[in-house]
Amino acid sequence: MRDEAPVAAVAVVDGPVVVAVDGSAGSDHALEWALTAARLRNAPLRVVHVRQYAMPLADGPYMPTIDHRPDADPVVDRVRAALEGRADLPPLTVEVVEGTAGRDIPRLGDEARLLVLGSRGRGGFTSLLLGSNGLACARDAACPVVVVRPDEELTSGAQPCVVLGLDALSPHDDTIGFAFAEAALRGAALRVVCAYPGPVLVYTATGDFVTSAEADAATAAHCTELAGEQLAPFQERYPKVRVEREVLPGDAAGLLVEASREAELVVVGRHQHRKPLGRLMGSVTNAVLLHAKGAVAVVPPEPR
Template structure:
């Protein structure tokens, strides 16, 4: 069985329904739609383009018929679908309008798909921000992996030979590693497994320079833990090259490794609470600063 067919049919032989991309007419969402189209081709599934917007009425939460969709929403979807079909001929492209707040609508629409793809910023917000509130909130709440894509030319990345994945070698997450290895196999890329570690607090209390020999010993231990963490996925994907990369500082290591990468993969723990932050500090930093598309994979 090929890597592609293993990816598409891994859940009891049922194909992945679709890759979903949120569009709103912004350059970033157009870039996300094209990235999602390429991903849909790799997976052999349709692409769904979804435009979500809030609609305030006197007690009515949604229109009954598709013909009631506002003309502006139809134009956004038609324009995005036209661009995608022109660049990706033969790809099945579906469009859907969702009458809901953008985050709620996109997260709900993605629940029965395998991947949600969003632009880093939409039409609203401040132009100086690298990541918009919709992308951040969706990445924090979605039950499926979310890929955040920047507009081409603003942050680089996206076509490199590596899929970079952040690994907590002391608490590796199977879902995150499996996603990264499958994405690398689809692209014929290698995996760069980055484990960022920090010096134990005792060194900070002691003050002064840390002996190089002790740093080397600690780094060697972290490297062994990383090897153990990726061993199972190495065995499942014998044709995928793997680079094990141990660095001081998790977020900085991933951001540095993102330059020229095809994709950066980080994890995000499922949370049962409805309020408060849901992205860890590493995922948050990578989403804001990585130079490649970033996949946030829920786990736990």
Template structure:
């Protein structure tokens, strides 16, 4: 995994999802011996812009929002320190909208970590498609912390799962997945899903491919080729190959039910040019049963 600065950055807002993200990020930072940076965007300007609030009212509102932010930061710091008392922790509380702030923070982080949902209201950090927005525009890997069955209960066992589709972005995901599996001391499940139906045009006209047996042989060969060399680089990682006749999102969502982490490229070989987050990664960010690590293409400097 390429790095900019040796730190893990986590966005917080005081919600249960945010708390789970802090705990997960602290464990990763401790495991990697990296600094943990905790950030919270106040977004004060949007609270009373155009609302006619001036003087004491605006000042009181600012103080209340700032106090909430400081409390979220303090609680997150306490939780992280309880996980590793020797962890180096830094914090930041800018008066910036959360999404642009998180994207900018991703420039300087080895990994950006966000919760699956936010608190709602003024301080909302990750409601609806915000996690997907951050994953779409970040400058490095983004971990969206999801628990089993839509809860904040995070799995502490199971393999690392990686989606393999032959795209350049998938190649980067494989590299990251091997590293994550090695650090955790768990097997790696490489999932390659294929089907014999394609869509020929924007109207969704379906075409069934002939000779599915021949197609499957080719897909099996693709999976073998994409994994070539990695077991030698990570001899401690047990590799399990899973070739399934299904849509990638279905296969990976099912695999997430028993995994502790799913690693996926932000956009696969089937994505449309210009899309920043493909349908498979979108589905995982919104519905996976474990944390999802979205790996983005390395940006040219």
């Protein structure tokens, strides 16, 4: 049995929802997603364009003249034009930050309750599903990060749905809490997907590996019990959220990607591993970011 412990608070700052824009179609979708997120939270929205200009090595007649004034940016002009005259906008600011996207966009999460960006900006290859900036933010930002991918394959179910990837053996209360809170804000059902390795194989006296239905059932029952214990405190906190729990054998990433086809949002935790060359996200989180449909939220664990 799991020791009873107080439910950890989700790492939410009393700051704005922040969305990074770069003039691409992907960032347009991210802006719309962020507008909805800010309204649901009654939070201000901060729209930021991180721009980087190559500085000329020497003055000359053929060197372009760069206007660094924040109000002279075409990306900012496009955002203001898109929002002009729209009703029900949250309190918002539109600004430019000078720097590099891979370094400075993750830093925007330091004072944000949520950081939103598109899956791929203007500079990426068209065949890539997720750009380097999205990976950097999901890996490094201090707050939850939502990567928005427009996808025509999404199908709407009878009720809005948020999908939570639950690791029964290594759960993060922060991730569970974020998923419940998001489902409550959206009036959505919460579909909890908990995967375990399967089918379970046993070694026989004849030297063969065979499927053991008994062992598989025992593993499923154990994971079901763990998942129930982990979800119970949050179900008490959010009694109006309808929870659909699925404990299934197989690959967690594959199950979550399949579930994402009918989800408004897929929520996963950020399990990081330290490597000689830096930090790497867990394989499931990385795979979901690369292949899931629609929007994916990556929730960092609270510092302990």
